[in-house]
Amino acid sequence: MPWAIWIKNKSVVLGDTMINNIRWDPLMIYGWTDKELMEAWSFIFPLTDKSMKDSCLPLTNPAWFYTPNPWWRFTLERPPLLPPGQMSSNTSKTLLESDLSEASLDLMERELVPLEICQRKFLTGESTGILIQGIHPQLKLIQTITTTASFTLGTLTKQTQLNLLEHAITLMTGTIVHRENLRQVGWKWMTSRRAFAQECESFEPHLSPKMNILVWNCREAMKPFFRSAIRDLTNLHSPGIIVVTESRISGSRAGNILRSLPYDGIHTTNPIGYAGGIWLLWRKDMVDMEVLAATEQEIHAIVKEHAPSFPGIPNAALLQGN
Structure with a gap:
């Protein structure tokens, strides 16, 4: 089944060459000189009798599940x-x-x-952080401890030499943290502390975990299993916050999915071309969050945790190999 965009009141079919170009260079922003054309390029859809007439195709339409979607899977992934x-x-x-x-x-x-935690970190000192490679499916965990009352959360995205994206998620204790300081910490994790950011910290008996923060590089939130995976992760780990990287969608499509998730705090950033996009999800009964600034490449937020109600830490068996 071919793919198409809707522009000038008609469907325009995308050939294999165009789809392959997207897969090779997902950061390319097509039609960036024309707002209407750029919007059309962000809403590629399977070409069916219905979408040919209606200019779009609801995500509930079976065509999304039966049509292989090559532009969701980049060549270098x-x-x-x-x-x-x-x-x-x-x-x-x-x-x-x-x-x-x-x-x-x-x-x-x-x-x-398999959707398993591959790395765990603790916010025990001034800061901690993790790195996410945009082309790799990864699930990571950061845990705050009982002495942590508030912290500053930041995400930073940069382009790699392979024209793909890398994401740093950093936490700093305290709430009086300037945006520039947080950005510098993010760059620090991406450079001088890269090796440490990839390591897994072993659990210390004297530490009392307070809240789970999951970071999941989902590589496309429109995939059929995304919603059920979020529900499973929520039931298994009871996170107060989930950071979803590489959502790769925005607008009404993202809104339809976000409204179905078990989180009442939501902040999103748009993809860059067809790559990137970060969803910050949180439970308001567990944390108060104030997003101070956000762009396609970074988020700066203040987080204040509620009274301890931690349900337990993940089973050690889930941290296989660490």
């Missing part, structure tokens, strides 16, 4: 999904061309990359 005709180690049958759908590709991705 890892691990790459197996091509048609090959088998994954956990797939019971060979996936033929006719078997491919967004649902089957989604299932294959979950089999290749």
Whole structure:
């Protein structure tokens, strides 16, 4: 099934060459000189009889689940999904061309990359942070401790030499933190403390975890399993805050998904082209959050935790290999 955009009251079909260009260079902003054209490029949709007439296609339409969506999966992303005709180690049958759908590709991705915590950090000193590579599916955890009453949260996004994105999520104790100071801490984690930012901290018996903060590089929030994955993560880890990186959508499509999630605090940033996009989700019964500044490349927020009501820390078995 082909893909299209709606411009000048008609559907314009996108050929394979254009889709491949997006996959190779997802940061390209098409139509940036024309607001209407740029908006059209941000709403690519499967071309069906309905979308050809209506200029769009609701996310509930089956075409989103049965049409393979190659522009959601960039060429350099890892691990790459197996091509048609090959088998994954956990797939019971060979996936033929006719078997491919967004649902089957989604299932294959979950089999290749289980949704498990790969790194854990504690906010015990002045600051802590983690790095997220935009092309890798990763789930990471930061825990505050009982002595932490408030902190400043920042996200910083930069472009790599491969024309992809890297995200730093940093926490600093206290709330009197200037935006420039927070930005400098983010760059610090991306450079001089890069090795430490990739390490996992072991649990210390004297530490009393207070709140979980999950950071999930979802690599497209429109994938079929995204909403159920958020619900599962919420039930398993009871996070007060979830930072979702690489949402890759904005506007009404993002709004439809966000309204279905079990979080009443929401702040989002837009993608850069087809990559990036950060969703900051929080539970208002657990934290008060004030977003002071936000752009496509950074967020600066003040977080004040409520009285301790921590339900428990993740089972050590979830931190496999760490």
